[in-house]
Amino acid sequence: MPLFFVSLFTLTAISVDRLLALLLGLRYRQVATFKRVLLVVICFWALGVGFSFCGIFNHYVLPYYGSIAVTLSLVISTCCYSRIYQKLLRHQIQVQEHVHQGQENGHAPLNIARYRKTVSSALWVQFTVHVCYLPVGTLLVVMAVKGVTLSLLVVWTFTTSLALLNSSLNPVLYCWKMREVRRAVVDTIKKIFCSFSG
Numbered sequence: 001m002p003l004f005f006v007s008l009f010t011l012t013a014i015s016v017d018r019l020l021a022l023l024l025g026l027r028y029r030q031v032a033t034f035k036r037v038l039l040v041v042i043c044f045w046a047l048g049v050g051f052s053f054c055g056i057f058n059h060y061v062l063p064y065y066g067s068i069a070v071t072l073s074l075v076i077s078t079c080c081y082s083r084i085y086q087k088l089l090r091h092q093i094q095v096q097e098h099v100h101q102g103q104e105n106g107h108a109p110l111n112i113a114r115y116r117k118t119v120s121s122a123l124w125v126q127f128t129v130h131v132c133y134l135p136v137g138t139l140l141v142v143m144a145v146k147g148v149t150l151s152l153l154v155v156w157t158f159t160t161s162l163a164l165l166n167s168s169l170n171p172v173l174y175c176w177k178m179r180e181v182r183r184a185v186v187d188t189i190k191k192i193f194c195s196f197s198g
Contacts, residue, residue, distance in 0.1 A: 004160065005048035005066075007167050008073045011129050013040060015077035019084055063143035070137035077126055132166035135159040 021028045051069065055062035136159040143152050 003048070003167060004163055005051050005069060006044050008070065008129070008133055008163075009044040009047065010041075011125065012073040012077045013044070015080035015126065019080040022084055022087055060148060063140050063148065067137065067140035067144045070133055070140055074130060074133060074137060077129070081123060081126060128166055128169050132163050132169070136163045 017032065020031060024031055047069070051062060051065060054065060136156075139152065139155055139159045143156075146152070
């Protein structure tokens with residue numbers, strides 16, 4: 001169960017990270033330091049483990065905190081990607097105006113095109129997150145309002161299975177949509193085969 005929340009929190013952090021990278025520009029590397037990222041990851045694991053222990057010791061606590069966590073994560077990531085889309089659209093309009101005025105800058109559109117591809121890949125991952133986590137998030141809200149019943153526990157089994165399926169789909173999506181990840185996986189597999197054959 002901790003992986004359920006850690007995976008969701010990590011995907012939310014990726015959307016916040018992409019927004020910060022776009023908004024901060026060159027200052028991004030000063031804000032997103034290794035120590036801060038490590039602290040965020042440790043907090044995610046602590047929250048995930050904490051939610052799991054709450055669910056073990058008191059099955060009424062998990063629906064309340066879980067519904068808040070899932071809802072906030074989905075809302076935050078949706079807001080981040082909406083803001084990214086608006087910013088990229090505004091930038092595209094500005095670039096087109098500069099091109100029409102004869103002030104084309106060859107470097108900025110290339111960087112934005114690369115960034116847009118990264119965001120597009122992340123949106124595929126985000127779409128699967130919504131499809132996989134929205135049912136369990138909705139169920140957690142229902143459980144928080146109506147209480148835990150036997151029929152809701154049966155539905156809980158299916159919705160959490162769908163949410164956990166997301167963890168299985170993410171590596172496939174990463175390899176399919178992100179060229180750098182695909183290249184790293186292929187290089188790793190080649191090294192493994194070379195070490196066995198050599």
